[in-house]
Amino acid sequence: MSPSIERAAWPIERLGDAAAALAQHLGSTFTQPPAGTPPTDADAWALTRWLESLEATLHITFHPVEPSLSRLGPVLTHPLPSLALLHTPQGRRVLVILRATGRCLALLAPDGRRIEVDRHAAEDTLAHAALTAAARHIEPLLDLAAVPPRRRAATRRALLEDWLGEQPVAQLWRVRIAAAAPVRQQAAHVHLPRLVSLIAIAFAAYQLLFLASWWALGESAFAGHLDAGWIAAWTLVLLSSAPFLQASSWLQGHVSIAVARLLKSRLLRGSLAVDPDRLKHEGIGHQIGRVIEAETFELLSLNGGFLGLLALFQLPAAATVLALGPGGAVQVLALLAWSALTGLSALRFYRARAAWSHRALRLTHDTIERMVGNRTRLLQQPEAAWHHDEDRDLAAVAEAAARMDQRDVVMRAVIPRGWLVLGVASLLPTVIEQRISTARIAIALGGVLLAYQAFYLLSQSLTQILTAHVSWTLVRDLFHAGAAPPLTLPLCPDEDPARNAVVSDAHGDPPPDLTEAPPGDPPTDLTETPPADAPAAQMPPAAQMPPAAQMPLAAQLPPSAPVLLEATNLAFRYPDRAAPVLDQCSLTIAHRDRILLCGSSGGGKSTLASLLAGLREPQEGTLLLAGLDRPTLGHEAWRRRVVLVPQFHENHVFTASFAFNLLVGRRWPAHDEDYRAAETVCHGLGLGKLLERMPGGLMEMVGEAGWRLSHGERSRMFVARAILQSPRVLILDECFGALDPQNVLRCLDYVAQQDCSLILISHP
């Protein structure tokens, strides 16, 4: 390692400080510096989880990158700053990479200094371990081939790249400002205030030069001495205004891209943060309508804003010219009156646009619903009724659209042209009553034309801004939801990646208190009569839910078994329902319990499962996992431990590789051991034959556009996906309904072998 890299390296214990320093560099103004140190000997995956736990505090995000040797160079020259992990004989260190400049990298040292280091030296240092291992094989090859010394370095590099292939050789985390960071902070990060000020200055300069050019030409023409010199001066001034216009357009492009990126990432984050029940309740059509409205907002708010900015410069300029002209105060008053009328007309347009938008959104929603249910409609509904409601809905939207178009025409066509008539008319009395020189009439007309241009821009701008505002009202809750802190919370003591070795690799019993190992119970075979410590619980109808003490769900723990999951007096009611689905529901689950949950349809089994898995919040009662409630443990940490496989219709096959579908909850991109674990689980659940049948094996594309998995194959894939997350509590909600008896027994046997507590929801 070169001395400069040595000086710039942070000890791994100060990873939090390094992240905070980088956050400051990105403009993040956090109030609390990160406390604590990363877990000792944590691997890259655990370090990523630890860094993610800082995201809420530092307002930045960390994206792990594991480049191969050939990709390391481009990764280091990426415009985003990053953290990089160094392996040195003295232990692990961290580099804070601010940016790449030519052949150098700018690093931030622990003492706050910026140190420039050679990029290639940094590459070699980061990939040192992999390079040293590969060099043992490469050097003899170079000797054998008698590569001349001057070509040795290049040949070595080429051979190393070939030898190491796609194997990751370094660990970096790209850092960017979080989508959830305060808007002001994000705007400052992309230099928005500075860019907008520059646009305003460029507009103002353009406007002044434009006015000056015509003023000079008019003055000389009406004074009767228009010669080549004046025309040349006019041309020069006019030409010199062009770069300002060009600059403002260029800056507008920059602002548009920056704002669009911020908006999109915030909306995307918001859409993931919204309560899933609410999203479901609103329907797919509503969400698609929102996406369209978000596009509209993005497009029109920026364009309208720029036009409005231009109009704001032109209106006062026109008022000044009119005030200096023969019309004076009368024309200025006319200008003010017309501006007020423009405001009124804009308000009418806004109302019409809002009414249309809400109807159109409703129509999008209904259309999508009809498309999704089209097959059922065609099969089950009489043909005469197919388009019954559609015609009525379309007529309502068309009516709202006609009203909006009328008001749009008033804004875009009547407002600017109406001003021309009013402006000239307001000049007439002065011209008739007094003898005014042609030059002064020309000035007044120039003012009227300038105001015409301003009203033209203003009407365009107002229609766009108001349309954008209507769209904003439809997407703002998503935007605000995106400001919620990330769900990731501090890494817990049991975040041991070794645990991810899954099923066949699991060593000993994982501790229910998340730190200590409990006495291990032998796995229970669910295919036989449940043993005394794993009773099949009968779920009564919600209305007859018994009080806590007699709750049949309560697992009968052996006296020594420590409690893993404990629910006390849980109550839950859906927002639009009067009666609670769950009331006074209590249960305790110990490590390796096997629980069969039965009950009448609609009795609340799935609802209880969603509460236990942290998908819904109980309205009353307490729910503890190893003695910790959800806010303390962290929402994501909870979900990683209590994993629910929902009912078939609630689960999803992504249009991606089979491997991705299996490993999405575990780690992606996956490592070799993840693929091996996926294969093990697939074979355990009887999916081995499917892997053989699919030409691409684990890498076969599945989903709507790929290999169409059968109902039973999908159900088992969903179960495999959950097992691969190495849960502490696995909840299977009617997962084996589509399987033949032989496969049901095989799958039950396999899930019963898992090193976790198991809740099986099933109809007897």
Ligand SMILES: Nc1ncnc2c1ncn2[C@@H]1O[C@H](COP(=O)(O)OP(=O)(O)OP(=O)(O)O)[C@@H](O)[C@H]1O
């Ligand atoms: N999002 C929701 N909004 C309103 N009511 C709901 C919602 N989801 C479920 N319910 C109602 O809550 C009750 C319990 O539903 P739940 O799905 O938990 O029952 P279940 O015992 O799992 O039924 P099944 O065995 O038929 O799957 C049902 O009456 C259901 O209609």
